[in-house]
Amino acid sequence: VMLRLLALFLLSSSVLSSPLTEYENELKKEGLDVEKIHKLLKEESDEVEEEFGNAEAQAEIEHMRALYTTSCPVNETLLPVKTELDINGDATKDLFEGDIELTPEQWKIALDKDPNNPMQRRQALTSAVKMWQPMGAPVIPYSFEPGFPRDKLQVIYDSIKFWEQRTCIRFRPATSADRAFVSFNHNSDRCSSAVGRSGYKQMVNLGPGCHSVTIVAHELEHAFGALHVQSRSDRDNYVIIDFANIKSGTEHNFQRDPPYGDVLSTYGIPYEFGSMQHYPEWAFAISNRPTIYTKPAYSQYQYSLEGPRATFYDTLLVNKMYKCTDRCQNRLSCQNNGVQDGSDCNKCFCPRGWA
Structure with missing residues (x-):
């Protein structure tokens, strides 16, 4: 495994068949071979699919499928609400979990799976997430890419205000002295963000369809350092993944942190099905059936995965991550x-x- 990972840090002499995205170019500048990343992700997806194709796992999924269809038939008359996964489409191929842009160090951990369990990372990805400083009162400088539409500015300001009113995080316009800052970028085909502080200019990409407070607040929470809920180490206590209904090559998006990453993965916060950071039930689905089923004890949450706005626990997570109340006398x-x-x-x- 490590030999394969070390290969990622060798510059590739090959030419990709399709034009490189800005993110892929950045990875290549850092010495990562983008083609090898795609290849390793596909290999990991194949191993995950094989691991969960056994009779016992399939019997459990068949039971959940039957329970789902008998308890609440799909309502075809409802208009679907587009999420960042819908908008990103094929762009998810070089993104982590559909909308996250990892650093080379983070990619190394993300691709280093537990040899005894392909659904689990060897190391908690949160261990490679850097936080904005100072802890307890972090300040995030921000800017806009040239030509950012004036009619989209208010959505950004409203999203910033949302987090400032609920956490100790503060934003200010970036200056020439700032080396690390976020830049809101409209020249993109996706909704995506880095996770945590990269240490340099990092994009919050907001392509067509991404300009809503829900999506901008979601991507900002990634920039704070938050990952998706279903990648928590305790995920399997609450939901079941139907790998047979997941698009080929995307199974790796359902990996989870190892059990010893509990503190970093959960911060002691309950598993929240309706979190803004939870995958929707049909994430990466082949058909209109779910890829994520809540376990029978939590069946009342099956139809409310991924809420439309940040919840109490989404906010509490950020406050715990940054020790916001530690400063309170x-x-x-x-x-x-x-x-x-x-x-x-x-x-x-x-x-x-x-x-």
Whole structure:
């Protein structure tokens, strides 16, 4: 495995058959062979599919399929709401989990699977995620790529305001002295972001269809360092993945962190089916059947995977990641499952519907 990974850091002399994306060019500049990444991802996907093609796994999936169709038939009259996965389409081939642009160091960990379990990474990917500084009061400089549409600016400002009102993260316009900053980019065919602080200019790509507060806030949370919920180490306690219904070559997007990555993977936060960072039930599906089934004990959440906005736990995750309340001199005792507000130490932040 390690020999294959080391090969990623050798410059390729081959020429790709299709034009390189800006992200692929950046990877090549860092010494990564993009073709080898695609090849290794395909190999990992094949191994995952083989591992979960056994009779026991298939019997469980057949049971879930029957349960799904009898409990709630698909409503063909509903208009689908497009997510970043829908918008990205074929662009997901060189993105991690559909909308994340990894650094070379992060790609190395993402591709290094557990030899005894192809569904599990050997090391928690969160171990290679760098945070914005200072902890407890991080500041993220931002800019816009030249020509960014004026009529799309308010969506960005509203998304920034959303996070500033709920966490200790603050944004400010970037200056020439800033080496690390995010740049909102409209010249793209995708909705995507780096995960965490890259240490240099990093794009929040917002191509056609990506200019909504839901998607921008989603990509910003990746830029803060958050990964998707279904890649948590405890994922299999809550959902079942139907690998037979996943598009060939994309199975690797359903890998999870190892159990010893629990602290970094979950931050002690409950598994949330309706999180803005959870895959929808049909992610990477071949047919209109789900690729993700909630386990029977959680069947009431089957039709609410990936909520349309950041939830209480999405926000709490960011506050825990950045230790937002550690700076608070006073400790509040909050009712109704509330917690001390990451943005204002003198307030409680409560689940929606409570105060």
